Amino acid sequence: xxxxxxxxxxxxxxxxxxxxxxxxxxxxxxxxxxxxxxxxxxxxxxxxxxxxxxxxxxxxxxxxxxxxxxxxxxxxxxxxxxxxxxxxxxxxxxxxxxxxxxxxxxxxxxxxxxxxxxxxxxxxxxxxxxxxxxxxxxxxxxxxxxxxxxxxxxxxxxxxxxxxxxxxxxxxxxxxxxxxxxxxxxxxxxxxxxxxxxxxxxxxxxxxxxxxxxxxxxxxxxxxxxxxxxxxxxxxxxxxxxxxxxxxxxxxxxxxxxxxxxxxxxxxxxxxxxxxxxxxxxxxxxxxxxxxxxxxxxxxxxxxxxxxxxxxxxxxxxxxxxxxxxxxxxxxxxxxxxxxxxxxxxxxxxxxxxxxxxxxxxxxxxxxxxxxxxxxxxxxxxxxxxxxxxxxxxxxxxxxxxxxxxxxxxxxxxxxxxx
Numbered sequence: 332x333x334x335x336x337x338x339x340x341x342x343x344x345x346x347x348x349x350x351x352x353x354x355x356x357x358x359x360x361x362x363x364x365x366x367x368x369x370x371x372x373x374x375x376x377x378x379x380x381x382x383x384x385x386x387x388x389x390x391x392x393x394x395x396x397x398x399x400x401x402x403x404x405x406x407x408x409x410x411x412x413x414x415x416x417x418x419x420x421x422x423x424x425x426x427x428x429x430x431x432x433x434x435x436x437x438x439x440x441x442x443x444x445x446x447x448x449x450x451x452x453x454x455x456x457x458x459x460x461x462x463x464x465x466x467x468x469x470x471x472x473x474x475x476x477x478x479x480x481x482x483x484x485x486x487x488x489x490x491x492x493x494x495x496x497x498x499x500x501x502x503x504x505x506x507x508x509x510x511x512x513x514x515x516x517x518x519x520x521x522x523x524x525x526x527x528x529x530x531x532x533x534x535x536x537x538x539x540x541x542x543x544x545x546x547x548x549x550x551x552x553x554x555x556x557x558x559x560x561x562x563x564x565x566x567x568x569x570x571x572x573x574x575x576x577x578x579x580x581x582x583x584x585x586x587x588x589x590x591x592x593x594x595x596x597x598x599x600x601x602x603x604x605x606x607x608x609x610x611x612x613x614x615x616x617x618x619x620x621x622x623x624x625x626x627x628x629x630x631x632x633x634x635x636x637x638x639x640x641x642x643x644x645x646x647x648x649x650x651x652x653x654x655x656x657x658x659x660x661x662x663x664x665x666x667x668x669x670x671x672x673x674x675x676x677x678x679x680x681x682x683x684x685x686x687x688x689x690x691x692x693x694x695x696x697x698x699x700x701x702x703x704x705x706x707x708x709x710x711x712x713x714x715x716x717x718x719x720x721x722x723x724x725x726x727x728x729x730x731x732x733x734x735x736x737x738x739x740x741x742x743x744x745x746x747x748x749x750x
Contacts, residue, residue, distance in 0.1 A: 343380045346371060346498070353497045370530060372499045374523065377486060379504035385495040391488030391507075391557075397564075398443045399510070402459055402480040406437040408472040418576045419466045425567060425575060426466050436478055440510070441466065443482065454480045485509050487561055489553050493546035499526060506553040509564030512582055512592045514556050521594070521709075522549050528708035531643060537733040548599045559590035595619060599711055606727055608716025612650075612704075613697015616715050620646075620706045623692035625671065625685035628678055634685055636692065639669055643708050647724060650693065650702035652676060656724040665732070666705075666724070 344363065345356040353371040357364050373381025382389060406428060409415060414429040424442035431438060441462050460474045489506035493499060502519030526545045533541055563582075566589075567575050582592050591597075598617045599605060605616035614620075622637040640646050647668040649655045655668055670684040671692050678684040687693055696704060698717070705714040705724055714727050 343375070343384075346381065346384050348497045369534065370497045370499065372501055372523075372526065372530075373504045374501050374519075376503045377488075377507045379500065381498060382490065382500055382504050385498050387490050387492060387495055387500065389488045389490060391486065394485040394487070394509075397485045399483045399485070400439070400441045400443055400454065400459065400462060400480075401483045402439040402454075402477060403431070403434075403436050404439065404456060404459065404477040404480070405435065405475050406439075406472065407475070408469075409437070411437075416576070416579060417467045418573075418579075425579065426463065434478075436476075439474075454482060456480070483510075485564065487557055489557055493550060494542070499542075499545065501526060505549075506557060508557045508560040511560050511564035511567050512587065512590070514560055514592065514594070517594045518553065518556050521552070521597070524709040525549055528643060532732045535733075537731070541731060544602060544604050548602050548604070552597060555590065563587070563589045604707075604713060604731060606714045608703065608714065608723060609718055611717025612699075612702045612715060614695075614704060614712055614715050616712050618712050620704065620710050620712050621695040623687070623695050624689070625692060626688050628684060628686050637710075639667065640706055640710055645708065645713070645728075646706040648692075648696070648702075648704040648706065650696070650698040650704075651700055653701040653719075655682075656703070656719060657721045658724065662725070662728060665728070 338359070340359060342358045343355055344358050347354050348371075352367050352369055355366045355368075355371060357366055371381065373379050375381055377389075379389075409428060409430075411430040411432075414427065417426045418424075419426065426441040427439070429438045430436075439459055441459075443462075456474050456477050459477075459480065463469075463472065463474070486507045487509065490500060493501075493505055501522040503515065505522065506518065508514065525548055526542075529537075529541045529545060533539060563578075566578060578588070581587055585591075585593070597619060598615075600615055600617035602617055607616045620636070620640065622635055625634050625636070626632070627634050636648075644664075645666045647655070647666050649668060649670045651672075655670065658666055658668070668683065670678075670682050671687050672678065672684055673690065673693065674686055674688055685692075693699070696702060700717065702717050703715065703719045703723065704712055705727065707713045713731070714724065716723075
């Protein structure tokens with residue numbers, strides 16, 4: 332990561348905050364060091380020291396009777412080009428082995444019986460081999476060279492707030508759930524991206540209430556993830572191995588009955604950061620901006636919209652021939668504008684234009700004629716509509732990211748966008 336250095340081996344001992352900064356007392360090799368910053372983000376997992384230090388409750392339950400064997404180790408005798416799953420209908424549950432291509436190791440999961448008795452300190456490579464032999468019985472498979480082995484207790488917990496003053500929580504520090512459906516990493520990464528772009532703008536002078544929208548947008552997502560993974564986890568742990576196998580395969584094929592495990596359908600519609608200019612186009616503010624393939628007219632090369640979105644900037648897509656909203660010189664570095672044209676329409680000099688030769692972008696964004704879509708740095712639609720004027724985008728950006736020349740109102744009303 333450019334401009335940052337990761338320091339390993341540090342332990343947070345204590346933190347304190349006032350109205351201007353946070354002080355973190357960190358121990359490195361027995362030596363204490365105080366680190367001061369404007370904000371602190373706790374991404375330190377389910378046992379979060381940060382969360383405990385600021386006194387945010389971690390509400391929920393532990394499934395004492397549901398424990399899982401987790402491990403990362405080397406495995407001989409299996410095809411490493413695919414993941415392997417075995418359903419055992421006699422109480423054994425689902426055993427999985429997934430190859431880790433970069434490390435050459437495998438990730439192993441299997442539920443333990445309630446009376447298994449193993450703690451994390453008692454498990455060994457032999458424990459994994461025995462479980463595999465009992466439930467799968469495939470000859471010629473050998474386990475060795477473990478990176479880590481552990482016993483995992485299922486916890487269903489989340490915080491009731493993501494922020495305490497200048498301290499924020501993200502990822503497992505804010506929510507934990509069953510691993511059914513593989514939702515943990517996606518949820519944590521989206522927490523971090525949602526907070527990251529907002530924090531960057533506040534550090535550059537955007538109004539402080541922008542940070543309140545982190546909890547506003549992400550806490551409901553965490554509630555939904557906990558509900559859906561809990562339902563999925565209960566079903567996947569049933570003794571009906573045929574139905575469990577069918578549901579797991581369905582999840583990978585986009586047919587999961589509990590939620591969209593890809594998380595591509597997550598929306599922030601109704602957030603105080605969304606503004607729909609009208610209902611003339613299909614996409615709505617708060618939706619995830621879809622990818623599409625277009626053509627760069629000068630070179631004839633294919634360009635993906637996702638490549639245009641990549642980075643810390645806003646992206647403005649202008650469909651059709653209506654003039655794009657004018658942006659000040661200072662805003663042009665913050666917003667990158669691209670015109671999306673159907674074949675046969677003229678390209679103007681000085682504009683970044685792309686040809687939507689297969690109508691893929693027009694169809695995915697629901698645009699028949701003119702359309703305007705402003706996309707946030709995290710890939711979600713901020714503003715959308717079919718009719719606009721020069722102030723449409725400027726007004727939005729002034730409310731959300733700030734107007735260095737004119738100052739801001741303080742409080743939540745600073746983010747209430749005009750209808």
